[in-house]
Each structure stands twice: as C-alpha cells, then as structure tokens.
Amino acid sequence: MLMTSQSTETDIFCLKSIKNSLEDPNGYLQNWDFNNRTEGFICKFTGVECWHPDENRVLNLKLSNMGLKGQFPRGLENCSSLTGLDLSVNDLSGSIPSDISTMLTFVTSFDLSSNEFTGEIPTALANCTYLNTLKLSQNMLSGEIPKRLGTLNRLKVIDLSNNQFHGQVPVFKGGVDVNYANNRRLCGAPLKHCSLTHDNGDFHLSFKSGLIVGYVFSLISSVTFTCMFYSKCAHWVHQSKKNHLNKAIELGKHIISITSSRTQMVADQMHQLLHSWIVHKETKEISILMERLNSTIWLEELRDATDCFAVDNAIGVGKMGMMYQGFLPNGQLLAVKRLFDSHLFKRQILLETTIMSRYRHKNIVPMLGFSIEGKEQVLAYAYMSNGRLSKWLHPLESEVIRLKWHDRVNIAFGIARGLSWLHHTCDLGIVHFSICSECILLDENFEPKISNFGEAKFMNPNIEDHLGMMFKVNDGKKDVYDFGSVLFELMTGKTYNELSRSSDTTNLCGNPLSFYNVIDKSLTGEGLENEVCTLIKIACECVHPFPDQRPTMLEVYNNMRNVRKGPNGSGDDSDTLRGLEYASSIPMDEIVEF
The missing domain is CATH 3.30.200.20 (Phosphorylase Kinase; domain 1)
Incomplete structure (x- = not known):
C-alpha cells in the first residue's frame, strides 16, 4: 500500500514537471489542475490514461498534435509505470536523452514523429526491451542507426523515415514493419547493398562536393593570384577591384576550412556566406549550385x-x-x-x-x-488515396458518393485546425491565400490535408529572410474568407460566390434559416437544422465583406470545436472520420490534380 502511494505521488510530480517544462500555446494542458487531490483526478487530464480510473498512476500519455514547444521532458522519468508515450506532431526540439532507457523502463509504444529532434538515436534505446512500436519519422535526426535495435525481440513497428541517417541499417527479425523512406544514405537489406565502406552515399556526396569545392577553389585561387599580381604591378587599381579581391579571399578561406565537411555542411556554410550575393542575383551560377546541394532526395x-x-x-x-x-x-x-x-x-x-x-x-x-x-x-x-475534397462534393453522374453530416463537420474542423496552426502557431504566420476544395486532399481515413502553397504569404517573416519579406502580408483574413466559402460548399455543394449569384439566396447571411432551399439534399430530414444553422452563421462571419470584421482562424477553430462536440459536449479531437457511404471509389486519374 505504501508503494502504491509513493508511485502515485511521483506520477503527479511527473505531470507537473511536464506541464512546467513545455510551452502550451494552444492551451491543451489547461485542465491539468493539481489543486484537486482526489484519487484518480489526473486520469481526467487531457491526454492522460491511467491504469485504473480511480488511481493516480499513468499508463499512457497521448499529447499528439497540440503545438507543444520545448525539449524532451525529463520529468517523464517520474512516471514510473508509463507504457505508452505519444508526443508526435508538435514543435519539440533538441536531442533524445542518452539515458532514455532508465527514464522509460517499461515503455511499449514510443512516438516522437513529426517534431524537430536532432542528434543521433541513443544506443540506450535498445535497452527498452518491452518496445513494440518505435516511431521517430519526420525529424532531423542523423548519424547511424544503432545496430543493437535489432535485438529488440518484441518490436513490431519501427518508422525512421524522413530523417538524415546514414550507414548500414540494423538487421531485424522477420515480421517487423520497417520504414526507412527518404534517408538516402542508408544501405543494407531491404535497401540497396552497402559498399565496402558501408556508406556509398557518402562517397558520391563527397565526390560531388569535392569536385564543386575544387572547382570553386581553383577559380578563386586564379582570381586571387591575378588580382595580387596586378596590385603589385599597377598601384592604380581601382578600389572596387580591391573589394572584389577581399571578397574572393574571404570566400576562398571559408571554402578551404570546410572541405572535409559533409555536403549539407558545405551547402549551409556557402548559403550563409553568399546570402547577400544570391539575394541581389549577382551570382546565378552559385544560386543554381545551392539548389542542387539542397535537394533532399535523389x-x-x-x-x-x-x-x-x-x-x-x-x-x-x-x-x-x-x-x-x-x-x-x-x-x-x-x-x-x-x-x-x-x-x-x-x-x-x-x-x-x-x-x-x-x-x-x-x-x-x-x-x-x-x-x-x-x-x-x-x-x-x-499519397492521398481519397483524392480532392471537390471530387466528393461534386461527383460525376456515374459516381454515387455521400458524405454524412458528421463527416463534413470533421473535414471542416480539420481544415480550420490546419489553418489556425499555420496562422497562429507556425513561427512565420503562413497565409495560404488560395484555400478551396480543390486543394484539400483526403487521406485513407478522410482526414483533410491542405496542399498547394505556391501562393502563400507570411504574416511574421524573419526580417533577415529575403523570401519572407518579399511575400509579407498583414493578416490572414483572405484565408478566413476562403474557409467560409469552403464551409458553404460542404453544406450546400456551392461556394459562397456561387450562392451569392443566386437570386433566391441573396439574404442567406441575413437570415440563416433560408438555407432550407440550398442545403445539400442528403442532409435534409435528419434533425440537423440547428447544427447546420450554427455552421452557416460561422461561415457568414468568415465571408463578411469587411476583412477587419471577420474573425481570426483561431476564433473560427474554437467555434468549430464547440459545434463538433455537439450538445452533450462529446467528441474527441483525435476522432477519425466514420460513416462514409459510397458506391464507387474516386477514379485513379482524378486522385490528384494541380
């Protein structure tokens, strides 16, 4: 009994330290209130699952997609009975602790995917012998993958895709679902055969970078020698030529100092040194070279x-x-x-x-x-297997497709969540500028994905970033209007502009009850009038003719959350779409269109 009491106290301290160590810009952890000392009170916290609802002992932590910022929370070591940790799709950075196996002794599921973690995978992770699932994809991890991970006998899934690993991959027993995608310098089964140096990719990169650096160095050396010769023989050399000489000498010294670095290092250093030259388009050849070096896949x-x-x-x-x-x-x-x-x-x-x-x-x-x-x-x-949203809202006559009401609400909610994150959580404050049903793709679970950022602008560009300053915008109200139009399209099958041109809907926003004659016929007669009316009011606020009178996407997102929960307050932001009825799938030739 004493052991249980001590365990629950450490678990409470674990959650306190996690909350204190992370930034929570979206307020998902606001209900982590530690003033309540009743047994099992932490089990009601967002993202917390307990071994028993009446016991303050944490079983799983599911803090995915909350916009959390900071480093890996070391307070987790106090959650001594934790078996599952999901910190995916956040803005966490830094390295994975080297003593991870002592922090998470009994972990069976470990998900840090879609963050900004750097450094190498700690070898100690192989000591987490209960691991069934390991997901570290979509980070900036580098180095070699520890061979000892192959000794994890309980491992069923390991996803290391979209990082910067190199070298030979571990050998896993049969039945392990492995994903190494977009780590182009990895080798070994099931990937390409390793060379004798176990890093054939490094050889090609080093060879290419050697040629590049050698060429640039020889060119600079020639220029430097010529300029020095003329400076000795002709004291009348113009001051501007001396300036070019100084730039050449500086560039040459810098390139010499990094010739032994990896190609990405060369690219980063050259970009920093030559940034001002590229901005003013003084060296187009170097700009092209930078683009080549920055390619992320062969x-x-x-x-x-x-x-x-x-x-x-x-x-x-x-x-x-x-x-x-x-x-x-x-x-x-x-x-x-x-x-x-x-x-x-x-x-x-x-x-x-x-x-x-x-x-x-x-x-x-x-x-x-x-x-x-x-x-x-x-x-x-x-690959988004269910194609564009527009194809589901405007099917061909040969297609019998129906999206139920809660499917449409979930799609609208996902779009609002993505835009709110782009506007208010993303550091640059990205405004998409061309939101429509054509650029919303649906994955296998019909989760909406925003695509096509070719017209984007930035509300908070770094003043030192020439790209950001070129495409600066004051607010995101254009996206708010476009989202309102998509919301109308989800409910009626027509965009706001199409509805506004219709003579019988000229007062749609003045009297939301007028939706009866334009609502999608598949939604009528199901007792949804109040919810549909609420969404139309939200859509009308979004398409207000005066931009400063429109809400922000964060306000829209919060309003959408209330609708999605329904009158009983039920609903879960992590719910996937359900209840889709269809008689034929989207044709292959219509899956993606740009």
Whole structure:
C-alpha cells in the first residue's frame, strides 16, 4: 500500500514537471489542475490514461498534435509505470536523452514523429526491451542507426523515415514493419547493398562536393593570384577591384576550412556566406549550385519509383506539371510531381519547397522530399488515396458518393485546425491565400490535408529572410474568407460566390434559416437544422465583406470545436472520420490534380 502511494505521488510530480517544462500555446494542458487531490483526478487530464480510473498512476500519455514547444521532458522519468508515450506532431526540439532507457523502463509504444529532434538515436534505446512500436519519422535526426535495435525481440513497428541517417541499417527479425523512406544514405537489406565502406552515399556526396569545392577553389585561387599580381604591378587599381579581391579571399578561406565537411555542411556554410550575393542575383551560377546541394532526395530514386515517369503511372496533370504515382523500395506509396521546365512558376516552386519541407502538421500534406537537378524539378508527397475534397462534393453522374453530416463537420474542423496552426502557431504566420476544395486532399481515413502553397504569404517573416519579406502580408483574413466559402460548399455543394449569384439566396447571411432551399439534399430530414444553422452563421462571419470584421482562424477553430462536440459536449479531437457511404471509389486519374 505504501508503494502504491509513493508511485502515485511521483506520477503527479511527473505531470507537473511536464506541464512546467513545455510551452502550451494552444492551451491543451489547461485542465491539468493539481489543486484537486482526489484519487484518480489526473486520469481526467487531457491526454492522460491511467491504469485504473480511480488511481493516480499513468499508463499512457497521448499529447499528439497540440503545438507543444520545448525539449524532451525529463520529468517523464517520474512516471514510473508509463507504457505508452505519444508526443508526435508538435514543435519539440533538441536531442533524445542518452539515458532514455532508465527514464522509460517499461515503455511499449514510443512516438516522437513529426517534431524537430536532432542528434543521433541513443544506443540506450535498445535497452527498452518491452518496445513494440518505435516511431521517430519526420525529424532531423542523423548519424547511424544503432545496430543493437535489432535485438529488440518484441518490436513490431519501427518508422525512421524522413530523417538524415546514414550507414548500414540494423538487421531485424522477420515480421517487423520497417520504414526507412527518404534517408538516402542508408544501405543494407531491404535497401540497396552497402559498399565496402558501408556508406556509398557518402562517397558520391563527397565526390560531388569535392569536385564543386575544387572547382570553386581553383577559380578563386586564379582570381586571387591575378588580382595580387596586378596590385603589385599597377598601384592604380581601382578600389572596387580591391573589394572584389577581399571578397574572393574571404570566400576562398571559408571554402578551404570546410572541405572535409559533409555536403549539407558545405551547402549551409556557402548559403550563409553568399546570402547577400544570391539575394541581389549577382551570382546565378552559385544560386543554381545551392539548389542542387539542397535537394533532399535523389532524382534517380524518383525515376525508379515511377518507372522513369511512365505514362501508365500518370494520375493527373495541371498548369505546373504532371503528377505520377510511385513506389519506394520499402513499398511506400508516393505522389510525385514532375514540374514543367518553365520560369513562370519559379515563385510557386520556391514557396512550395520552402514551406512544405520545413513544416509538418496533421492537416498539411507531407512533402517527403524534392530534387532539383538542372532542368529537372521533381517534388514528392505522401499519397492521398481519397483524392480532392471537390471530387466528393461534386461527383460525376456515374459516381454515387455521400458524405454524412458528421463527416463534413470533421473535414471542416480539420481544415480550420490546419489553418489556425499555420496562422497562429507556425513561427512565420503562413497565409495560404488560395484555400478551396480543390486543394484539400483526403487521406485513407478522410482526414483533410491542405496542399498547394505556391501562393502563400507570411504574416511574421524573419526580417533577415529575403523570401519572407518579399511575400509579407498583414493578416490572414483572405484565408478566413476562403474557409467560409469552403464551409458553404460542404453544406450546400456551392461556394459562397456561387450562392451569392443566386437570386433566391441573396439574404442567406441575413437570415440563416433560408438555407432550407440550398442545403445539400442528403442532409435534409435528419434533425440537423440547428447544427447546420450554427455552421452557416460561422461561415457568414468568415465571408463578411469587411476583412477587419471577420474573425481570426483561431476564433473560427474554437467555434468549430464547440459545434463538433455537439450538445452533450462529446467528441474527441483525435476522432477519425466514420460513416462514409459510397458506391464507387474516386477514379485513379482524378486522385490528384494541380
């Protein structure tokens, strides 16, 4: 009995320290109130699951997609009975503690995916012998994957995709679901065969960087020697030439100092040194070089994934390029966009790669990588099997598709959540600027994903970031209007502009009860009038003709949460969409369109 009391006290202290160590900008942990000392009170906290509802002993912590910021909370070591930890889809950074096995002795499920963790996987993680599921995908982890992870006999799922690992992968027993996608310098079964150095990718990168650095160094040396010669022989050399000489010498010294670094290091350092030159377009060749060095996936990998961009794998075409379906060696399905060779879309390509490769969220289409090599510009995304929202709202006559009411509410809620995160949680304050049902994709669970960031702008750009300052905007009210239009489309099948042109709905926002003659017929007669009326009021607020009278996306999101919970206060933000009725699936050639 004494042991139980001590255990629950440490668990309470564990949760206190977690709350104190993390930033909670969205207020998800506000109901973690420690003034209540009744038995089992922590079991009512958001994201906390207990061994027993009347015992303050934590079984699982599920804090996914809350916008939490900070480093890995060391207070977890006081949750001595914890078996499941999910911190995925947050803004956590820093390294994974080297003593992780002593902090989480009995953990069976460990999910840190979609954060910003750096450094290596600690070898001690192999001492967590109860692990069944390990997910570290979509971070910035690097180094070699500890071979000892292969000794975890209970392991069933391990996802290390979308990081920067290199070297030979561990050998796991049969039956383990392994995902190494977009770690292009890994080798060993089931990936490509390792060279004798176990890092063939490093050789190619080093070889390329050596050629690049050698060329640049030789060029600079020639320029430096020539300028020094003329400076000795002709004292009348103009001051501007001396300035160029100083720049060349500085650049040469800097490149020499990093010749032994990895290619990414070369890219980062060159970018910092030559930033001002690139901004003013003084060295277009260096700019192209930077784009090549910053590619995150080999072009050859994307060619192999799509059978050299075979016509049979084409699933859509748009103004920017052709979309293909592709498969990675591990079986992961991709949507690969091969861009047309046109300077007309340079801005869109720049914004798309900058935003979608940097930020990750539950309601944003994941960009898995991009390759820019010469005229070839290829972007790779996670495949969204249920296609565009517009296809479900406006099916062909041959398709019998029906989205139930709560499905539509959940889709609207997911879009609002994603936009609210972009506007109010994301550091740059990203405004999408072209939200519509065409750019909302649906995954296998019909979770909405925002795509197409080619027209985006920034509310809070870094003043030192030329890209951000070029596309600065004062507020996100354009997105609020567009979201309101999509909300109308979800309820009526028509956008707000289409409704406003209809003579019988001119007073729709003045009298929301007038929705009866425009509401989607599949929603009528099910006693949903009050909820539909509430959503129409929200939509009307969003499309107010004066932008300063529109709510913010955070206010819209909070209002949507109230609708989604329903009159009984039930509902869970983590619910997936249910109850979709359909008689035919979306055709393959209509899955993705850009």
